[in-house]
Amino acid sequence: MTTHDPLPVAHPAYDRSRLTPGIVHIGLGNFHRAHMAVYLDDLFAKGLAMDWAILGAGVRAPDSRMRDALRAQDCLSTVIELDPAGKTARRIGAMVDFIEVQPDNAALIAAMTRPEIRIVSLTVTEGGYYVDPATGRFDPTHPDIRADAAQLDRPATAFGAILAALQARRAAGVAPFTVMSCDNLPGNGHVTRAAVAGVARLSDPALADWVETHVAFPNGMVDRITPATGPRERAMAAAFGLGDDPVPVTCEPFRQWVLEDHFPSGRPPLEQVGVTFTDHVHAFEAMKIRILNGGHAIIAYPGGLLDIEYVHEAMAEPLISGFLDKVEREEIIPIVPPVPNTDLAAYYTLIRDRFSNPEVADTERRLCLDGSNRQPKFIIPSIADNLARGHLPRGLILESALWCRYCMGMTDGGAVIEPNDPNWDRLQRAARAASADPMAWLGMEDIYGDVGRDPHLQEAFAGYLNDLGARGVRAVLADYLAG
Incomplete structure (x- = not known):
């Protein structure tokens, strides 16, 4: 039996003992560790900003498992880049500790109160900001929010904990930290401000006014496709001699990060490692959310209904890739506002x-996840913009019918x-009610x-939904592509 030496791994190109924390990051999922942490690791490798290391944090009980896993390996994260030309692995050393996860978040609040913490960043998923999809605004009636407002000394949410720390800093005469969302949301800075100030508004309106006036919430656009970790990803880590890492990424x-330069308490010089600072984040954001995230939704549901497991396999199916091309070029790209120095077609x-x-092996199921939160952000606005222009976007309506069909709970193959x-x-x-009454779906x-x-949308949706049930995804996509 032949044994192979493990593939080479890049380790931090700097002395980690020189790092001191300047950032608390809430939400140590795969995306953060493949994105923000990598940018900081690159910066530290240049010998820059060594006082901007990360303290990891979480606010949910399951976050304790990630804390245990990372602290067992000195808070190093394995990041494997899946280039078709060859995989590469590196150990990211940008995080120096992971705060204890507690129900009342006392340790997290204490850490965020420390004067050297000048940025609190977070990745808590698109659905974690307590936004009412019907209004697009913060929902102050949510039980989690009302509970935090009633007991700000022991908050359960990230936003309550952030507010408690800001309140403590204000009382101690310490400047507020900047709050930086790294989630994939339109206007993520505005959304985060609404959540933090919204908790305050319920308990102390004067504190809410202070937050809105004195705390910075820069908007940002983030991008990197990062699959979930499973047996395949752990096997890759083992090939690099890192088989004892239970949480490789x-x-x-590709990666991209675009930020507003609004950091009153300072920031690391991230422009030195490829981050774009601009006053036009909204334009980059609209481009990415409509074209990339909307594109993910367009290929997700037909692939899911056709029992296709991986995204690259869906792209190899001419009906699905053709559907994507037609919808993007006719109904999405024409309504995306211009982006500085960017060719939208390119x-x-x-x-x-x-x-x-094919190396990424992202799954169709992951793309189909959480449509109730993603569709109002990634698809419905494009439908609305087309309707406002007097154009009926049949491809986007078909996408919505495919989502509805997927939620009936059975593929075309009977799985x-x-x-x-x-x-x-x-x-x-x-x-299941929509086949007889489309408003059972569209009326949400x-x-x-x-x-x-x-x-007109109702009529087109009903036609597509009934056709999908009668003839199946392949026939309906073929008809759509034939015009």
């Missing part, structure tokens, strides 16, 4: 290549689709808002 080679070509990367949304039971009931106002009331 894999990701595509950007879409890049996105298409990224989706087709059961396991629950794949926090609101799965509700979606399944609405989807927290998702569709006014869009679902458009009679």
Whole structure:
């Protein structure tokens, strides 16, 4: 039996003992460790900003498992880049500790109160900001928010903990930290400000006014495809001699980060490692959310219904890649506002290549996840913009019908689709009722808002949904592509 030496691994190119924390980051999932932590690791390798290391944090009980895993390996993260030309692995050393995860978040609040912490960043998923999809605004009636407002000394949410720390800093005469969302949301800085100030507004309106006036919440756009970690990813880590790492991260080679330069308490010089600072974050954000995230949704549900496991396999199916091309070029790219120094057609070509990367092995199921939170952000606005221009976006409406069909819970091949949304039971009931009454689906106002009331959209949606049930995904996509 032949044994092979492990593949080479790059280790931090700097003395980690020189690092001191300047950032608390809440939410140590795969995306953060493949994105922000990598940018900081690159910066430290240049001998810069050694006082901007990360203290990891979490606010949910399961975050303790990530804490245990990372602290057992000195807070180093394995990041494997999945380039079709060859995989590379590196150990990221940007995090120096992981704060204890507690129900009342006392340790987290104490850490954020430390004067040397000048940025608190977070990745808590698109659905974690307590936004009412029907209004697009912060929902102060949510039980989690009301509970935090009633007991700000022991908050359970990230936003309550951030507010408690800001309140403590204000009382101690310490300047507020900057709060930086790294989640994939339109106007993520505005959304985060609304959540933090919204908790304050319920308990101390004067504190809410102070937050809105004195605390910075820069908007930012983040991008890197980062699959979930499973047996395949752990086997890759083992090939690099890192088989004892239970939480390796894999990701595509591409990454992008665009930020507003609004950091009153200072920031690391991230422009030195490729971060774009601009006043036009909203333009980059609209481009990415509509073209990339919207594109993910377009290929997700037909692939899921056709029992296709991987995204690159969906892209190899001409009906699905053709569907993506037609919708992007006719209904999405024409409504995306101009982006500084960016050719939208070239950007879409890049996105298409990224989706087709077989090494990433991103799954269709991951793309289908959480449609009730993602559709109102990534698809419904494009439908609304087309309708406002007097154009009926049949491809985007077909995408919506495919999502509805997926939520019925069975593929075209007869396989059961396991629950794949926090609101799965509700979606399944609405989807199964929609064949007889499309408004059972389109009438979900927290998702569709006014869009679902458009009679032309209703007619097209009903036609597609019934056709999908009668003839299947392949036939309906073929007809759509034939015009």
